[in-house]
Amino acid sequence: MTVTRRIHLSAPDIGPTEEAAVLHAIRSGWVAPAGPDLDAFEREVALRVGSGHAVGVSSGTAALHLALLGVGAGPGTVVIVPTLTFAATSNAVSYTGAEPVFVDCVPGTGNLDVDLLPELFDQLRAEGRRVAAVLAVDLNGSCADYARLVPLCAEAGVPLIEDSAQAIGATYRGRHAGTFGRLGVFSFNGNKIMTTSSGGMLVSDDADLIARARWLSTQAREPVAHYEHREIGYNYRLSNLLAALGRAQLRRLDGMIERRRALRERYAKLFSAAPGTRILGDGDPGSNCWLTSIVVDPDSAGWRVGQLGEHLAAHDIESRPMFKPMHRQPVHAHRRAVVTGAADTLFATGLSLPSGSGLSAEKRDRLFDVVERFLVRNG
Numbered sequence: 001m002t003v004t005r006r007i008h009l010s011a012p013d014i015g016p017t018e019e020a021a022v023l024h025a026i027r028s029g030w031v032a033p034a035g036p037d038l039d040a041f042e043r044e045v046a047l048r049v050g051s052g053h054a055v056g057v058s059s060g061t062a063a064l065h066l067a068l069l070g071v072g073a074g075p076g077t078v079v080i081v082p083t084l085t086f087a088a089t090s091n092a093v094s095y096t097g098a099e100p101v102f103v104d105c106v107p108g109t110g111n112l113d114v115d116l117l118p119e120l121f122d123q124l125r126a127e128g129r130r131v132a133a134v135l136a137v138d139l140n141g142s143c144a145d146y147a148r149l150v151p152l153c154a155e156a157g158v159p160l161i162e163d164s165a166q167a168i169g170a171t172y173r174g175r176h177a178g179t180f181g182r183l184g185v186f187s188f189n190g191n192k193i194m195t196t197s198s199g200g201m202l203v204s205d206d207a208d209l210i211a212r213a214r215w216l217s218t219q220a221r222e223p224v225a226h227y228e229h230r231e232i233g234y235n236y237r238l239s240n241l242l243a244a245l246g247r248a249q250l251r252r253l254d255g256m257i258e259r260r261r262a263l264r265e266r267y268a269k270l271f272s273a274a275p276g277t278r279i280l281g282d283g284d285p286g287s288n289c290w291l292t293s294i295v296v297d298p299d300s301a302g303w304r305v306g307q308l309g310e311h312l313a314a315h316d317i318e319s320r321p322m323f324k325p326m327h328r329q330p331v332h333a334h335r336r337a338v339v340t341g342a343a344d345t346l347f348a349t350g351l352s353l354p355s356g357s358g359l360s361a362e363k364r365d366r367l368f369d370v371v372e373r374f375l376v377r378n379g
């Protein structure tokens with residue numbers, strides 16, 4: 001791997017174990033979106049998170065699309081989505097023809113504000129709209145408020161889908177992220193906590209939902225000798241080579257989480273002395289600490305978070321603003337949204353900081369030294 005000076009936000013953490021696994025898969029001859037590593041990867045992810053069944057697909061976005069199709073999202077239906085998320089969450093809703101309705105977040109974690117749901121359910125019901133799903137997101141690897149979301153959705157008769165793209169390995173009250181809804185989605189994109197370069201996994205306790213998703217992911221081919229099709233399918237299956245990479249990453253997941261957690265603890269220590277700052281989702285013991293984002297109140301801090309971003313950039317250190325809320329995106333300007341201003345505030349005052357588990361000791365020291373000098377100068 002090329003060694004650069006630049007410190008990235010969340011670079012892949014890949015080593016000899018992964019190299020050996022991919023080489024072994026190539027030599028096995030299973031260079032296809034099928035094979036023993038893919039089957040094993042599905043079993044191992046399901047086992048790891050405590051879900052009954054899993055299907056490996058080409059991206060987290062593909063898994064979201066299949067999850068939404070599984071619960072009947074389509075033209076004429078509504079899917080409730082948090083506004084503070086990556087575009088893929090609502091893109092997948094749009095692929096089905098359903099209408100995304102955006103809901104604001106709580107300031108503490110940036111996750112779905114559950115208080116806003118009962119009235120929205122009532123309104124949509126009064127309008128005769130069918131809500132195909134609530135699609136909750138586990139932002140930065142901290143689980144949404146499932147203690148309230150799960151019963152609320154059950155009571156309203158609305159399926160819950162969990163976008164745990166950022167949250168594999170995270171837990172909430174002892175249970176794994178991805179297992180709170182009817183279906184759960186993981187992403188193995190290059191910037192996620194474990195990666196297959198691109199890839200995703202759909203998990204569920206419902207064997208039929210997973211079997212149908214697997215069938216749709218391989219062009220919806222009927223089980224006969226010739227090519228026979230009664231429905232439109234997709235080419236969404238994960239490559240066996242990438243599954244081999246995923247298996248090697250999964251074996252190292254706990255260690256990678258621990259290293260990200262150690263980075264977060266170091267940030268927490270540094271920023272604890274800086275008034276007006278807090279870490280998004282701080283105090284969540286079950287977070288996988290995928291990204292550490294700092295939130296800065298400019299009035300009490302005396303500086304804006306953008307200044308820190310510029311200071312880091314000047315030292316060849318990558319950082320990134322929080323997600324721009326979906327209801328602020330030009331493409332969704334005409335969409336319905338239930339907002340309190342919380343996501344707007346996080347977008348204006350939040351910054352995600354380098355959080356990768358593969359950062360060398362030298363880079364870690366340089367990173368914290370640069371951050372500390374900024375805080376001293378602005379203290």
Ligand SMILES: *Cc1c(COP(=O)(O)O)cnc(C)c1O
Nearest residue numbers: 059060061086088089165187189
């Ligand atoms: C990364 C991500 C996705 C999409 O996953 P891909 O594997 O990149 O398609 C979906 N939702 C969220 C919240 C994500 O962070």
